Amino acid sequence: MALMHRFHISQGNVTYSSRFLRSDSFVRNSEKERIVVSEFGTMAMPDPCKNIFSRFFSRFQIPSACVCATDNASVHFVKYKGDFYVSTETNYMRRIDPQSLETKEKVDWTQFIAVNSATAHPHYDREGATYNMGNSYGKNGFFYNIIRVPPPGEEDKGATGDAADLSGAKVICSIRAAEPRKPSYYHSFVMSENYIVFIEQPIKLDLMKLMLYRIQGKSFNKVMTWEPQTETIFHLVNRHTGEESKVRYSAAPMFALHQINAFEDNGFLVMDMCCGDDGQLIGDFTLDNLRRTSGEEMDKFYNTMCRNLPRRYVLPLTVDQSAGPDQNLVTLRNYTATAMARRQGEVHLTHEELHDDQLLQYGGLEFPQINYERCNGRLYRYFYSCGFGHVFSDSLLKMDVNTKELKVWRHPGLYPSEPVFVASPGATEEDDGVILSVVITPREDKSTFLLVLDAKTFTELGRAEVPVNVPYGTHGFFNEMG
Numbered sequence: 178m179a180l181m182h183r184f185h186i187s188q189g190n191v192t193y194s195s196r197f198l199r200s201d202s203f204v205r206n207s208e209k210e211r212i213v214v215s216e217f218g219t220m221a222m223p224d225p226c227k228n229i230f231s232r233f234f235s236r237f238q239i240p241s242a243c244v245c246a247t248d249n250a251s252v253h254f255v256k257y258k259g260d261f262y263v264s265t266e267t268n269y270m271r272r273i274d275p276q277s278l279e280t281k282e283k284v285d286w287t288q289f290i291a292v293n294s295a296t297a298h299p300h301y302d303r304e305g306a307t308y309n310m311g312n313s314y315g316k317n318g319f320f321y322n323i324i325r326v327p328p329p330g331e332e333d334k335g336a337t338g339d340a341a342d343l344s345g346a347k348v349i350c351s352i353r354a355a356e357p358r359k360p361s362y363y364h365s366f367v368m369s370e371n372y373i374v375f376i377e378q379p380i381k382l383d384l385m386k387l388m389l390y391r392i393q394g395k396s397f398n399k400v401m402t403w404e405p406q407t408e409t410i411f412h413l414v415n416r417h418t419g420e421e422s423k424v425r426y427s428a429a430p431m432f433a434l435h436q437i438n439a440f441e442d443n444g445f446l447v448m449d450m451c452c453g454d455d456g457q458l459i460g461d462f463t464l465d466n467l468r469r470t471s472g473e474e475m476d477k478f479y480n481t482m483c484r485n486l487p488r489r490y491v492l493p494l495t496v497d498q499s500a501g502p503d504q505n506l507v508t509l510r511n512y513t514a515t516a517m518a519r520r521q522g523e524v525h526l527t528h529e530e531l532h533d534d535q536l537l538q539y540g541g542l543e544f545p546q547i548n549y550e551r552c553n554g555r556l557y558r559y560f561y562s563c564g565f566g567h568v569f570s571d572s573l574l575k576m577d578v579n580t581k582e583l584k585v586w587r588h589p590g591l592y593p594s595e596p597v598f599v600a601s602p603g604a605t606e607e608d609d610g611v612i613l614s615v616v617i618t619p620r621e622d623k624s625t626f627l628l629v630l631d632a633k634t635f636t637e638l639g640r641a642e643v644p645v646n647v648p649y650g651t652h653g654f655f656n657e658m659g
């Protein structure tokens with residue numbers, strides 16, 4: 178169940194508070210004293226008080242929160258029109274009060290625009306608009322939609338100021354799924370100053386299995402299939418006009434969850450992301466695997482897992498029709514990624530590794546963060562991330578994408594969450610600021626703490642210890658209160 182944490186930093190003091198999200202799922206599970214609403218990796222237990230038929234009907238007649246989608250928004254804090262919400266990957270979000278962590282109303286995307294879901298990783302432009310992606314399906318097929326929610330004040334329609342307001346939200350582009358019954362799963366996307374890139378990857382959602390899952394109560398990851406016979410397609414969309422490029426950009430099968438950044442460079446779009454070659458990985462993040470005993474068995478399991486590593490792709494924004502087959506269209510010297518012309522209007526991409534061998538000793542890499550305010554969509558030099566030396570992340574990493582130099586914070590037995598970059602007031606350099614991360618440990622002689630690192634040197638500036646157990650978290654958000 179989603180537990181919201183808050184570290185309030187003021188006048189040199191840090192105060193910690195946490196609160197469970199009072200979602201419908203939370204209330205329903207609490208009443209039954211166990212999990213009765215299926216989640217991404219959790220199968221709801223059948224209710225022993227009901228026979229199989231009543232169980233079937235309970236899933237189809239109880240309001241949609243219990244049947245189709247959970248509102249246990251445990252993935253990320255997001256912001257629309259100045260308001261904070263918590264989000265997962267269903268059609269529901271919950272508005273929250275970032276000061277008191279109070280749960281406000283449930284918001285259903287379908288009441289605002291024709292989408293059935295939205296990711297927990299929207300992007301924000303410098304004017305205050307929020308961009309996200311969500312699915313829609315109907316008799317015309319399955320579509321991946323790019324959504325724009327305007328800045329606060331623009332296109333407000335009678336919002337009272339104390340109610341969820343997504344007025345003015347629009348679908349600016351709909352991309353038809355290559356396979357209508359097996360659309361791709363995606364967790365995030367990239368946005369440059371003028372473009373959004375959506376990756377249609379060979380991790381597929383089997384819609385037929387999804388229907389069955391609703392009846393059988395299987396967890397969501399069971400409906401995903403890895404189909405490496407399918408190419409990965411990059412969809413390039415102009416975010417101002419909503420127009421999709423006519424060029425078909427393909428790449429070898431890949432599995433990506435978190436994108437790092439994208440920027441335009443002299444007629445090319447450069448995009449960086451965390452990628453792996455084996456999408457079976459997504460089925461490995463189960464409680465059963467987590468509960469494996471540590472030591473040799475765990476190491477053996479972990480060492481067979483695919484590790485996501487940072488990669489760079491370079492897309493030519495226009496393709497010269499006279500380009501010959503197998504001509505590399507990436508003409509900028511500072512990139513080794515290639516974009517090979519194929520048939521008319523088709524380009525095949527190969528990536529550049531955005532790391533050297535030094536990274537491999539820290540395992541895979543995920544939860545990338547940048548100096549978002551300054552660098553999102555623009556040329557940048559540094560990203561920060563978690564190193565996965567185990568099923569949990571056990572290091573924090575800073576990568577210089579120009580030199581591939583790595584800075585590392587790692588202490589055995591300490592497990593840090595996503596590093597959140599906060600710029601110094603008046604900073605002039607990209608990495609002038611601090612990194613915040615919540616560090617947990619199973620060691621009884623150590624406590625959980627909020628870690629503060631100097632983002633430039635990656636040395637510890639301080640820590641605020643929390644005298645209670647805190648579960649492992651994923652994404653975080655920094656907000657400067659007035």
Ligand SMILES: [Fe+2]
Binds near residue numbers: 252297298364435652
């Ligand atoms: Fe995520």
